[in-house]
Amino acid sequence: MTEASDRFTRLYSALRERICLLDAPPGTKLSEEALAAEFGTSRTPLRRVLARLEDEGLVESRHGVGTLVTDVDAEELRQVYALRLELTHLAGVLSPAPITDETRAQLEDFVQRADALAAAPTPRGFAQLNMDYHAFGLSLTGNVALREASERLYFRTARIWLQSIPRMDLASECAIFLDELHQTRTALAANDPQAAALIRRAHISMSMNRLYA
Template sequence: MAVMLENSIAGEEDLSLSERAYRHLRDRLIMLDIRPGDPINDGKLAAELGIGRTPVREALKRLESDHLVVSYPRRGTFATIVDITELADVSELRESLEPLAAKRAAKLATPALRAEIRETAAAIAGMGGDDDPYDLMRYDIKVHRLIYRAAANAHLEDVLIRYDNLATRIWCMVLEKVPSVSSHIAEHVELLEAVADGDSERAGKLALEHVTSFEQAIRNVL
């Protein structure tokens, strides 16, 4: 099961080159396709993406503000180290904001988004326990971004994507040690159905439970 993130570089010709590069590199960084501490060569990335170096450099500046890369004078740019000690701080913020986004999504999602949410829930419900854990994590990212988009608040969406990205990097660091990634992803089915049904209180409750179980799962393997 190959899962494509909605923000992959393919099929986004309407976006600027800088935005396309940003989204592509962001997803590689959060899934640890670019490993923590790895040097980042803007020329090589530009060649891989078939674009100039300027859009890549602009993307890297944004990624630095997202705490996904760090630049050092005369040394270059590197993927940031995943700091497990940030888990508590990231979780504290997500425990407040994820339920808010889920409640807003349940109230404000458009009919088209509700249909997409139901389709995603059905796809997750049909998954098996033998699916690739990294594909499962891509579904996790897709679900969260879908809810954030449905919440219809660009500022909330931007903040939550940043913190979900940091949380995903932490999760991917311990992914091989987590007993059942599929059960974590399966939690999304009820949440998505609550959002699609317009049940804001249930959606908020399930979102909080999901974030809390995420943190506990990480702590169990540390």
């Protein structure tokens, strides 16, 4: 890993997280110069990062205007979720990674974090936990192409959830998430990655339905 690609990854992750956790809600202007100053680089490397975010549909650059965080329209959301459902199912079928003790230990960490969160829930904390759990789910798939496609889709619409949480019941969402973890624990204990994938799929589906309510 060179210094250049290292910095790229750092900037990219930071901006993506900023967008998906609504530190930069849709419509926010991401000034190249301001960000370059903040991260201690010049505009050039930063523009490389913004270009990738634009390819992924998270921002939109307009000449003479600025680089704006995009919004997610309803139809796009529907289509992305429909595809994510199927990809999640495929993760359990195509080439599941072997379930090891480390896998189960990681899940236990998530259970602990979810317990702690349920005691003092915050929207942002939940969104962060959910994002980390998504990354964990991807690590259970051996198919790199599937992993990349799923990741792309996830981040494309991840900010929707935090936008909708005011209309939802946070405590209830935490409880449901904890349920999912418990069910997944059972699946992992039985060495059944396909069952784990189906559980995840079911919860993504239900989550989408609650989103629309």
